[in-house]
Amino acid sequence: xxxxxxxxxxxxxxxxxxxxxxxxxxxxxxxxxxxxxxxxxxxxxxxxxxxxxxxxxxxxxxxxxxxxxxxxxxxxxxxxxxxxxxxxxxxxxxxxxxxxxxxxxxxxxxxxxxxxxxxxxxxxxxxxxxxxxxxxxxxxxxxxxxxxxxxxxxxxxxxxxxxxxxxxxxxxxxxxxxxxxxxxxxxxxxxxxxxxxxxxxxxxxxxxxxxxxxxxxxxxxxxxxxxxxxxxxxxxxxxxxxxxxxxxxxxxxxxxxxxxxxxxxxxxxxxxxx
DNA sequence: CACTCTCCCTGAAAGC
DNA sequence: TGCTTTCAGGGAGAGT
Numbered sequence: 001x002x003x004x005x006x007x008x009x010x011x012x013x014x015x016x017x018x019x020x021x022x023x024x025x026x027x028x029x030x031x032x033x034x035x036x037x038x039x040x041x042x043x044x045x046x047x048x049x050x051x052x053x054x055x056x057x058x059x060x061x062x063x064x065x066x067x068x069x070x071x072x073x074x075x076x077x078x079x080x081x082x083x084x085x086x087x088x089x090x091x092x093x094x095x096x097x098x099x100x101x102x103x104x105x106x107x108x109x110x111x112x113x114x115x116x117x118x119x120x121x122x123x124x125x126x127x128x129x130x131x132x133x134x135x136x137x138x139x140x141x142x143x144x145x146x147x148x149x150x151x152x153x154x155x156x157x158x159x160x161x162x163x164x165x166x167x168x169x170x171x172x173x174x175x176x177x178x179x180x181x182x183x184x185x186x187x188x189x190x191x192x193x194x195x196x197x198x199x200x201x202x203x204x205x206x207x208x209x210x211x212x213x214x215x216x217x218x219x220x221x222x223x224x225x226x227x228x229x230x231x232x233x234x235x236x237x238x239x240x241x242x243x244x245x246x247x248x249x250x251x252x253x254x255x256x257x258x259x260x261x262x263x264x265x266x267x268x269x270x271x272x273x274x
Numbered sequence: 275c276a277c278t279c280t281c282c283c284t285g286a287a288a289g290c
Numbered sequence: 291t292g293c294t295t296t297c298a299g300g301g302a303g304a305g306t
Contacts, residue, residue: 001298001299001300002300003300034282034283034300034301034302058300073300073301074300075283075299075300075301076283076284076298076299076300077283077284077285077299092284109283110283110284110285111282111283111284111285111298111299112282112283112284113282113283113299113300113301114300128302129301154276155276155277156276156277156278160277160278163300165300165301172299172300173298173299173300221298222285222286222298261277261278261279262278262279262280263298263299263300264297264298264299
């Protein structure tokens, strides 16, 4: 599932392959995604040049030279691949951009939780997707002072906090469990009860984890691929996620799975403390 | 306002 | 073997 590292890997693998290129035409196949596509999408992208590509949270954004910006979100199974002209379309390919260098940019999403949208670049940051956003964990804004202020008086589990996009961007279910394991904090611990040292350790762990995952090309449990259709390798480095019943690599306690807010959380009850 | 719950969707895996 | 049920996940919006 594309979380921050996967979207970052996709962004890095795609950026230089599309910047400066022109979108010659565009095709939408029958099914809609999370939202229906803007009825003027075709008109807005045709004959435009991609001038900038960047990531905000789990969104990938293309600035076009006609003051429009295309936004992608990948939900659970969304993929964006840039393929050669002889590419044969596959099941769940929903959208295709034909580029001036004869390559095809394809959005594929089996579960259709992803979305593609387009806005005028001037109004981009005022769209609902970007309202009330927290800080990016790889930015300097993600400091001890910041996190401490956001945890204050919160009587909810720390795991829910780090997955809350109003506080911290881009942490999904995999990296939530993994970062709490690295920082030796129980996912059940209430946010208000974290000590200053634990807050600092958590920040350090999140940064380390995300940077390592990016370096390894992201985590591919089932679906994730970069723009070359290549999976990541970080799944081999996971300590707790999807390891229910297996031994903790550090203390040999069996990893357990619990449910928090309807989502699975994996932890080692020996290494991680309340 | 703070927080929780439900729903959208498909396909793999588990259950019967 | 084959059908049915369960589960996984991000985020919007409804509900408490």
